[in-house]
Amino acid sequence: MNRLAGKVALVTGAGSGIGQAAALRFAAEGAAVATLDLKAEAAAITAMMIAKEDDGQSLALVADVSDAEDIETAVDLAAREFGRIDILYNNAGVNSSGSVAVAEEDDWDRCFAVNVKGTFLCSRAALRHMGEGGSIINQGSVSAMVGVPNFAAYCSAKGAVVALTRSMALDLAPRGIRVNVICPGTVYTPLMEPMLRARGDGDLQVGLAKTLVKYPIGRLGTPEEIANVALFLASDEASFLTGSVITPDGGMTAQ
Ligand SMILES: NC(=O)c1ccc[n+]([C@@H]2O[C@H](COP(=O)([O-])OP(=O)(O)OC[C@H]3O[C@@H](n4cnc5c(N)ncnc54)[C@H](O)[C@@H]3O)[C@@H](O)[C@H]2O)c1
Known part of the structure; x- marks a missing residue:
């Protein structure tokens, strides 16, 4: 308990699945949590669950992670409400199916806009409110580590998120901000x-x-198992980890 006491976290895609599990877990460990999602109701439900179940501080934010203006407004709101940001979990993501032979250009662009550009835009906006120290957790996938048939855009977008994580880790180390990426299996x-x-x-x-x-x-895997990894990366227990790729995948990529 209280592994994140006094910290402020922002979780994107917090209205469902892994993001919701992480927002609840962060709050249960004492963080004030901004729950950002494209879907207003979903963001609000997670925020309400935090307020109800954990008696925690929460703020629902509605924004599209691929829209710079949306994101700057939402992140500024969170910082105004809670004073600063210590933890950013860039979890929001979308799938896109199809091999390069059949993939639609619009799907390809959306996949990169949400998974890759969204990670950039949310990090840039949050960094304005992060001091010296903090943790950014990016969401990759095993699809960044091994090929998955008929998943060309998703595999390459998640590969870009892993590369972006390493680059961010180097740039932000002097500020004491750690940046790691989780690559979950299914x-x-x-x-x-x-x-x-x-x-x-x-x-x-x-x-x-x-x-x-x-x-x-x-x-x-379960959303809670990935949330547990995110919690560790968010906490001071992971103080020597930056630029790391963590693969909670039940051994999938060990083969
Ligand atoms: N579920 C898996 O097997 C799996 C495996 C590896 C990686 N991932 C990654 O984990 C992350 C979460 O996946 P999930 O399975 O929990 O998905 P999910 O669909 O259950 O939840 C994703 C949430 O993100 C929100 N979202 C989507 N686009 C958005 C946008 N543009 N702006 C803001 N919010 C947006 C959705 O509304 C939704 O609430 C994704 O990045 C996904 O690629 C999932």
Whole structure:
């Protein structure tokens, strides 16, 4: 308990899945949490859960991480409410399916806009309110480490997030700000359901079975398991980690 006491965190994509689990976990450990999401209701629900369950401080923010003006306004609001920002979890992301032979240009651009440009824009905005010290956690994927069929845009966008993390880690080390990236294996969330269904030619159970064979641990991950990794990276316990790529993936990339 209280591993983040007195800290201010901003979590993007906090209205669902991993982002919601992380926002709740950060709050349970004592952080004031700004829950940012494209979906107003989703952001508000997570913020309300924090206020109710943890008696914590929270603020719901509605913004598109790929829109610079939106993000600057939202991040400024969070900083005004809580005084500063110590932790930024760049978690918001979207999938995009298809090989390069069939991928749509609009899908490709959106995938990069949210996953890569969003990480840049949110970090730039938050850095104006971070002092000397703090933690930025970027969201990658095992798709950055191994090839995934029919996932060209997503694999390359997450690869860019890993490269961006290393670059940010070097630039921000003199300020005492650590930057790391989490590359999770498959976690059952609303984001992944269409992909699992497609993998099973429309049958979710078949898609799940085809996916599970890739996981030595014999199951998919949970949002809470990824949130636990984010909590560690956010906390002072990770004080010597920067530029690191952490892969909570049930052994998927160990093969
Ligand atoms: N679920 C997995 O298996 C898995 C594995 C590896 C990496 N990831 C990554 O983890 C992150 C979270 O995934 P999830 O599975 O929890 O997804 P999710 O779809 O359950 O939640 C994503 C949240 O982000 C929000 N969002 C989407 N685009 C946004 C935008 N432009 N601006 C602001 N908010 C936006 C959505 O509204 C949603 O609430 C993503 O970056 C994803 O790529 C997920």
